[in-house]
Amino acid sequence: MTTETIECRRCGEGPRLSRAPFRNEIGERILESICQNCWKDWLEHQTLLINHYGLDPRDAKARQFLYQQVQAVLLGDGDAEEVDTSKQGDIAW
Numbered sequence: 001m002t003t004e005t006i007e008c009r010r011c012g013e014g015p016r017l018s019r020a021p022f023r024n025e026i027g028e029r030i031l032e033s034i035c036q037n038c039w040k041d042w043l044e045h046q047t048l049l050i051n052h053y054g055l056d057p058r059d060a061k062a063r064q065f066l067y068q069q070v071q072a073v074l075l076g077d078g079d080a081e082e083v084d085t086s087k088q089g090d091i092a093w
Contacts, residue, residue, distance in 0.1 A: 008035035010074065026067060026075075034074050042074050 006016045014035025020027035021039065030039065046066060049055065055062040071077040 006033070006035055008038055009033045009076065010038040011035060014038065026070060029075055030070070038074065042070060045073060046070070 004016045005013050008014045014037045017031050017034065017036055017039055020031040022030070034042075046069070049066065049069060050057065050062075053065075055065065057063060057066065
């Protein structure tokens, strides 16, 4: 069985995601330009951010921050948040 590949904006080429990870424009952009491998890397980075900053993804501000980070990290639309362990639990909203 062959997996359909896409031209991934992060790594060059990789297996296509089976569906958009979000039901919005960001999800569609990810589906069109990010491979499964880079999405998996993002999920690990997102877990780091959630744990480091104590984010609750059900909270609107936390979701907004995570959407901003997914755009910066995966889609190259800005600066990604580096996890600064000296500021654990403190995030500037």
